[in-house]
Amino acid sequence: MRFTPRRRRRWTAALGATALALTAGGALAAPAGAATTASSAVDFATHCVPPPIAGIPPIDGTTTAQITVDNAAPRVGDTVTVTYTVTKPAASNPVDLALPENIMTPSGKVTLGGAQTGSVTVTGEKKNPPVPGKGAFPPFSMTGTFTVTAPGAIALSPGDYNIHTSYIMELDTPCTVSSPPAPVSETVTATALPGANERALQLDNASGAPGARVTVTGTKFTPLAEVTVGGRAGAAETADKMTVTTDSQGGFAARLTVADLATTGIVAYEGAAWDAEKGAGPVAYQVIDDTPAPPGSQRISATVKAGTLSMTQAGDAVQLSAVDFGTGGAATGALRTVTVKDFRGGPAGWSLTGKVTDFSGPGGASVGAGKLSWTPACATKAGSPSTCAAGSAGPVGSTGATLASTPNGTVTGGEFTVDAGLSLDVPAYTAPGSYAGVLTLTLS
Template sequence: MFKANRQLAASLGVVTIAGTVGMVALAPTAQAADVDYTSHCVNQIVKDLVIPDGNLKIDLSVAPAKARYDVGEEVTVTWTWKSYPKAPPEIPVVGKVDKDSTLPKGSVTLGGAAGGEVAVEGQRINPETGPGQELVLTNMTGKVKLTQAGDVTLTPGLYSTFTKAFGFDAETKCNPVNTVAPSATLKVGAADKPVLGAPATAVEPGSEVALTGSKFAPGAVTATLDGGAAGIAGSTLAADAAGNLTGKVKLADTVANGTHTLVVTDSAGNAGQAQLLVRKKVDPPKPGDLTQRLDGTITAGALSITQQTGGIRLSEVGVSAQDQTMTGKLNTVTVTDLRGGNAGWTLTGSVTDFATQAGESIPADHFSWKPKATKADAKSKGTPVAGSAGTIGTGATLASVPQGTSNTGGTFAADADIDLKVPAYQGAGDYSATLTLSIS
């Protein structure tokens, strides 16, 4: 028994990798920056096999490389070894790592505006390697769909190597010892909109109004009032090289009393808007009469989602000659709409394949749900609608509030019963998948 373990250790011990944690500057786009850190490896069969820690340097890159990505765009993530792991100083029995015996698999952690992990995998291609020599592994790649706007960071996570020896494909699991810095940052979603500043106090028809702003494309701009040019009699507005807006607009004499929407559009088609209160001067009241005008503002809030903490544990099944169903329940998601308008919203979900670290998987389209939606607050204005029962896959509606003719704001709760179809003779193991919820 001892001899068999030492033979196995000889083949499994060569996959240890180590490195030193180093803080690095994040790349401004999808370009990557090398990350140094320390990795500790443990053989999953021969637990007492001595595998020293050591230096590891990883570079994460994304293709296509762009300054900004659209929400819903799929990209390829590549894990590049800038320094390779070393075989242990002593390899019992066989004394080497056989050529083309080792397969690397790993994960890249998403942070910032996104969450979850990207599975990456290489090829079983490596040179014959002796004790203490570098084990040259292939780079690993994987794909991910960008579902959330904002800055998304990519950070090297845990990885494993699978080495064929003595009839086994044995795993050595390697985890970072310290916090690892992100290697790349992706900017997802549209660029920031221009910001327009207008006087908070009332102005008169026919008057000149000074405006300020930022994040405009440099050059000439166009001003409109309530969607048309008739309310603007003249303009000296322009944006400088830094995108800052200065100048004045002259209002037409015919602009009526009330609140108007002023829009300034730059040469790139981006627009900023502000509310402008116009009030014509009136004659003083007759002696003995007093009037007071009451003005006030209710500011708009945000559309947001929260969820109960914790993962979803599906019911357990055994390997069977028949198709089976695993069941579970979505953690309740709360949607809060404080925008004070009638836009409505849609909450959607997507799920990845149900897979094990050993490579067993059930396709994502085997997941289905039966959505439910209710008002979480009886004073809510909108009417929630549950999505249709069916496959989740890469996109399905969990709940929505349709656009209305009046205020649709409120607080709403959404959940669902989840089923997973398990094919006959599906391999045993601990499976996991990531369910992503997005609101728009």
């Protein structure tokens, strides 16, 4: 089997398992899952308003942009990371003065349509090459997240965006889609998950100065429940916090004051502490520090970027030992080592599960999926915030079993290696020949 890593919150690998014969046979492998759909760049008319100090009229031009996601096939309740890349902004430097590097901070919205409607708040890094006077603004990217709340095809289109510059003075160049919505750039197809957490958040702004208020809208929380709305910096809470009570439909609208410079996202949750099963977010939010630096000083900042949850495996086929016709017994072997890397930097743990098909043999003969058992083992790399726990030994079957997991916590993440001993209980008079099944591993 071939396994190709992809940036997705949910990973699936098909593991070809075993040859079973009266005498040793060759292992059979199965191909990996289907590839994700590709996004496309789109052009759309844009109306940009230069800062009043520039003294020039609005700019009506064309923006070229592309939307990409880390998971094109999520389940309801999954969090999808969205990247909005503007490859050709409609606006340009409105003044004759050249702009130095790393003074531009973009923010914007991605519009959702189809099975789920609304918008996703996205923000970008304060990063840019030098821009000459009256020169074109360079390309930039912005990221954000949303929680899938409905099954079906969800269309993602570029939305309004703003270019904030911090040089000599704080200036904004807002650009709006002239005829919304813009063309669809990416589509994700969500599947239903009964009982999934469908709570969701939206912000009316993606950034603001310290002390600015942002409207946080929540949906599908428990009706008439007390909800904490607050800021987060990675896995830690910041000083920005308030409580609201949901309405009879489980919705709320809160005006949160964001003053803590460490805040990089907004969450909302029911109960006394963060619980991924009873909360939503984080939704990206950037505090733009506009405090003038003292004379003769320089402000130095750094950003720690969140990564992804991923897995790789040390091979794609397993050969179990042979057993004898008339005797049967255990055909044994070992799962190819799976390496899990959790670099998300949030509070959520992960679970690695597996399920297997029946083992097909010659002439329509088979060995049932319930005959395969495993004995899981899991090791945690030193320094990892989370500790990996191995699943229980026992049958795998077609309905599946847990191979390994880590719990939710205040700070989670790390690197882990997962192994398992495999044993296929072959009935005594199983027809001679090679038998093969497919073990599918899912990381979520």
